[in-house]
Amino acid sequence: MDQNQKKICAAEEAVKYVKENAVLGVGTGSTVNYFIDRLEPIKDKIKGAVSSSVASTKRLEAMGIKVFDLNDVDSFDIYVDGADEINPEMDMIKGGGAALTREKIVAAVARKFICIVDDTKVVDVLGKFPLPVEVIPMAREYVARELTALGGRPVYREGCVTDNGNHILDVHDLKITEPKKLEQTINAIAGVVTVGIFGRRGADVLIVGTDNGAKVTEKK
Numbered sequence: 352m353d354q355n356q357k358k359i360c361a362a363e364e365a366v367k368y369v370k371e372n373a374v375l376g377v378g379t380g381s382t383v384n385y386f387i388d389r390l391e392p393i394k395d396k397i398k399g400a401v402s403s404s405v406a407s408t409k410r411l412e413a414m415g416i417k418v419f420d421l422n423d424v425d426s427f428d429i430y431v432d433g434a435d436e437i438n439p440e441m442d443m444i445k446g447g448g449a450a451l452t453r454e455k456i457v458a459a460v461a462r463k464f465i466c467i468v469d470d471t472k473v474v475d476v477l478g479k480f481p482l483p484v485e486v487i488p489m490a491r492e493y494v495a496r497e498l499t500a501l502g503g504r505p506v507y508r509e510g511c512v513t514d515n516g517n518h519i520l521d522v523h524d525l526k527i528t529e530p531k532k533l534e535q536t537i538n539a540i541a542g543v544v545t546v547g548i549f550g551r552r553g554a555d556v557l558i559v560g561t562d563n564g565a566k567v568t569e570k571k
């Protein structure tokens with residue numbers, strides 16, 4: 352199986368978690384796009400979705416799925432999203448698609464985070480994938496200096512403006528052995544909107560697409 356087939360395999364397994372009449376939390380990215388596409392046969396059986404990006408909203412609406420404003424939804428069962436890296440504790444790096452802030456917000460409201468990835472995303476230690484940090488534009492250089500002081504090598508993602516009108520710094524050369532601690536430290540820097548470490552709100556269910564089909568792990 353190639354990487355895309357593995358993403359499809361994980362996405363199809365995630366559809367099994369969708370209950371009738373549910374509102375779904377929907378993430379962003381190529382793996383999630385496969386998940387959205389596979390909602391087609393059951394789209395009339397769900398109430399709708401809460402989306403984490405303009406791109407996912409457009410894809411959901413194009414399929415005829417109603418997209419709710421998060422402020423109009425108290426809570427919902429599942430949030431389905433991809434990741435750039437995930438470790439055995441189900442902490443993740445996210446934000447490769449620059450949607451990390453809205454992803455973190457929608458994930459926070461969901462009862463269960465279902466992470467769908469191909470097997471290249473599963474790692475022992477986070478940090479090989481450059482860590483995305485969304486920053487307020489005027490704070491970009493200040494935040495970059497603070498991230499350098501933490502041992503990282505921040506690189507401005509040129510030309511990228513997030514759905515919230517902000518910039519992204521991708522931080523290279525980090526070996527993230529204590530994800531929850533680093534998440535807190537980076538989030539405390541003035542000008543940081545969100546860091547792409549999802550530790551405080553990690554995944555509850557991990558679905559990995561592999562050569563041997565979907566491997567499902569539930570957090571104990």
Ligand SMILES: O=C(CO)[C@H](O)[C@H](O)COP(=O)(O)O
Nearest residue numbers: 380381382433446447448450
């Ligand atoms: O965090 C994300 C977007 O901000 C994505 O979930 C992450 O980048 C994985 O994307 P893909 O499924 O395309 O590999």
